[in-house]
Amino acid sequence: MAAAGTAAVRAVAVRAAGPRSRLKQRTKRYRLPNLRLDEENCTGCGACVDTCPFGALVLEGAVVRILDSCTDCGACVGSCPSEALILERPKAAGPAVDLSAYKDVWIVVEYDRKGVSHVALELLGKGRELADRLGCRLAALVLGESVSHLTDELFAHGADLAYVVEHAALKKYRTDPYVETAAQLIRKHKPEVVLLGATTTGRDFAGALAAEIDTGLTADCTGLEIDAASRNLVQTRPAFGGNIMAQIVCKRHRPQMSTVRPKVMELPKRRDGHKGQVVKEEVALDDEKFLTKVLEFVKEEGSTVNLADANVIVSGGRGLQDPANFKVIEELAKVLGGAVGASRAAVDAGWIAYPHQVGQTGKTVRPKLYIACGISGAIQHLAGMQTSDIIVAVNKDPDAPIFKVATFGVVADLFQAVPLLTEKLRKRLGK
Amino acid sequence: MHAIVCIKQVPESPSVGIDPKTNTLIRQGIPSIINPFDLYAIEEALLLKDKSGGKVTVVTMGPPQAVDALKEALAMGCDEAIFLCDKGFAGSDTWATSYALAKAIQSKAADYDVIFCGKQAIDGDTAQVGPGVARRLGIPQLTYVCKVREVDLEAKKIVVERLLEAGKEVVESRLPALVTVVKDINKPRFRTLIGIRKASQAQIPMLKPSDIGCEEEHTGLAGSPTEVVKIFTPEPRKGGQVIEGEPEEACETLVQKLMDAKIL
Known part of the structure; x- marks a missing residue:
């Protein structure tokens, strides 16, 4: 939406974001929009x-x-x-492609050594619903070097068929070989809808793929439904930090592509024994041609930084006053088996590394439980966590904005309350 | 060395707060700024220029006021600016935006070594324009980059670290390539006085689709595959309860509530 967009009422724009003489150039008045x-x-x-x-x-x-x-x-x-x-x-040019030639709902499967990713299973759940509405099949697309063992899991979660491409060039995710492969298959089989997870990999992949196959792409959707009359996919997504929701359709192009925010769609029930069809595809890929090479992967120490997958996040902010005090946060996170988050203030002060930052210029998270300690709740922080299922706020300022979104608030000094909480939870959880 | 930076002007705040009386959003008077992630992209290009010499070209598309973003970039030390501003571009989605930016780069600055973008803009949050531009230009894309380890212009090689959910991926690529950056990568410099003076004198022409070889049916509203059919404001999240009492007692109550919620 409005990708070329900009903002703010000119006449009252305050604070010099640029040189003050900047208005001079704009002598030519004409109605742009x-x-x-x-x-x-x-x-x-x-x-x-x-x-x-x-x-x-x-x-x-x-x-x-x-x-x-x-x-x-x-x-x-x-x-x-x-x-x-x-x-x-x-004047609406007619459809860019023959819309009726496109059928089936596809989901692009992310996986790791442990198996199919959580978000891929969520996509299967949503994809199943969409496919049933459209009266078509739900297909999973799995690319990699050796991935055939994943298909049973996909069928058990609702896929009717799985397109599998195995090639040495697909061993690790890289944009170009993956896009080339997916584009070939999409051109051949013409799916009506293609869904990917809105993870770093999914967004890297989808952005390039949509440009390659010349179709619309809606980022980070939190709602997907089919408009019965037109068969169009109505894609709902947050913008402006979640303060606005937009519904977007792609009428003239196919496939209709979306990335879907993890942890929003419900996990489908597993049906063991549900079988599907495996379609192995051969794709000619010339590895010489691809200009990128993954040299290594450096896993973050410990498990406290993977905010995307965490069910519980304990975050610290300015109220911690000192980097050493993050220990209080870490201990609570440990007892809960959660990850450690931080406000921008704490990251900018150098108290904790950037990958922990939650908010507008950090990560958007959606855990089951988010505990904000010593975080006032600036709107930029709220943009990154306000869709968490349960929010707990501990802050000594009763007027802190964080309490406006918190499910449970405790007005107290965090240095007193957080260790108490840790101790009590440790006892209750038997740790 | 020729680096290109694609930037976007955005409203400073992701929203602007709720008017407590009318319960509606207040947006008037929000200043426009360069998208924060784009500032890191500009800085990374300038760092490369500091080291290797050459020039930095900054590109944007937007309404007339977006020229301010370009001037700020010039004041930081960028050398040239390309401004796509025309009715024909208005209402572009990410597909049409990346088409126009790629055309602008091809027609006005084709001799680049590397392109930097912010990982996403804070208003739309799509992260789609960078990859779209790379794909159209037929160059590799390196997204979510938190560190540029090495740039070898002679050997046309770049090595970067990408910040992913579970760690960092080290990737080597041929140049030219398009790099999208996250916040951690550097500390953007301030504008200099000389830069501000230079920027204020810069004449930046407004280019229209035909100036950069765009077919008009591919730009703006006409060229956008996606269409916003409805916009609504979600119910603001309601605060729950503040648990009263001394910390000891309040924490006990809180623990009980969390246990009752069956999320632990």
């Missing part, structure tokens, strides 16, 4: 002003004015009760 206002119909209710993610709409007297900062994202159009905002899409 395609968005138009039908002044006759505008009632000045202001609904659109609240909806615009870019602050590009302002009320002037009884009507709305569209500012230069409008990016044509279209967010406002549906919010107007009197249909006064018009975003004329250029």
Whole structure:
């Protein structure tokens, strides 16, 4: 959406983000966006002003004015009760491809030494539902050097068939050979929907694949459903740190591609003995041609940094006052078998390494339990953790914004409360 | 050495807070900034220039005010700026954006060695434009890079560390390549006085699709495969309860509540 977007109301933009003389160049005034206002119909209710993610709409007297900062994202159009905002899409060229030639739902399988990844199983659950709605098959795409042993697990979680490509060039994930292989298979079998996990690998893969096969891609979806009338996939995703949800469709291109945020879709029930069809595909890959080489993988020490997979995250912020005090956090995390997170303040102060950072410029996490200790809850931090199932906040400031999102709050000095919590949980959990 | 940096101007805050009276978002008056991840991309390009000489070209697409982002990049030490700003680009999704950026690079700065981007923008959060640009240019992509270990311009080789969920992956690639960076990689420098003066005098033309060889049916709203059909504000998460009492007592209650929730 609005990838070219920018923001903020020009007239009141504060704080010099750039040279102060910058406005001079902009002498030529012209209406950039395609968005138009039908002044006759505008009632000045202001609904659109609240909806615009870019602050590009302002009320002037009884009507709305569209500012230069409008990016044509279209967010406002549906919010107007009197249909006064018009975003004329250029005459819809017909479908870019023959839509009816595309069928089946595919999911791209991530795995590691331990087997199929959690997010791939979640995708199978969602994929099954979509395939049933569309009346088509659910297929899993598995690429690697030796991956045939994974297919039973995929069938047990709902796949009807598995396309398997085994090749030495696919031993470790690398963008180019993986994209080339997946693109060949997609061109050959023409799936209607392709889903990937919104992991680092999934997003690296999907971004390149969508460009390669010339189709739309929606990132980091948290909701997917089929519009019965059009068979289009309606993709819901958060933007602006989760403060806005957008529904996106890809009408004229196929396949419809999404990456799906881990831990959002439900894990399907395992059905042992459910069988499917294995389709082995041969793909000609010239390893010489690929220009990247994975030299090594350096696993992070301990298990406390993998925030993406953790069911419990204990995070520390400015309230810790000193890097040594992260020990308090680590001990609680250890008792809970969880990972250690941190606010940006703690990372920027150098108290803990960046991979632990949760929030807008760090990681977005969704554990079952998130315990924020000494974190005030700046909006940038909330953007990274507010969809956690249960949030616990420990902070001595009763007015800290973190308490506004916390399921349970304890107003106390963390140095007193967190060790108490650790001790009590250790006893209860028998550790 | 010629490095290109793709940047985006974004609203400073991911949202802007909720008006407590009307319970709606307040967005007016949010300053626009260079996407934070893009600042690290700019710095990484400048570090390479400090070491190897050459120049850094910064590219953006956006409404007229996005020229400020380019000027800030120039003030930090970038040498040239390319500005895609036209009705024909407005409303582009990531597919159309990466198409336009790739066309701009091919037509205006084709002699590059490396392209840097931020890993994603903080407004859209897609992380899709960098890979899209790389694919269209037919060059390798190295995403989520937290360290550039080595750049050998002679041998056309780069070695980077990629920050993944469970650790770091060390990857070697041929140049030219496109690198997307995370925050940890460096500390962006400040603008210099000389830079600010230079930037303020820079004339940055607004390019339209035909200036960079774009077919208009592939840019902007017309060229975007995806379409936003609805935008809504999710119910804000409701706070729960603050557990009263002295720490000892409060913690006991909390532990009981967590046990009751059956998540441990």
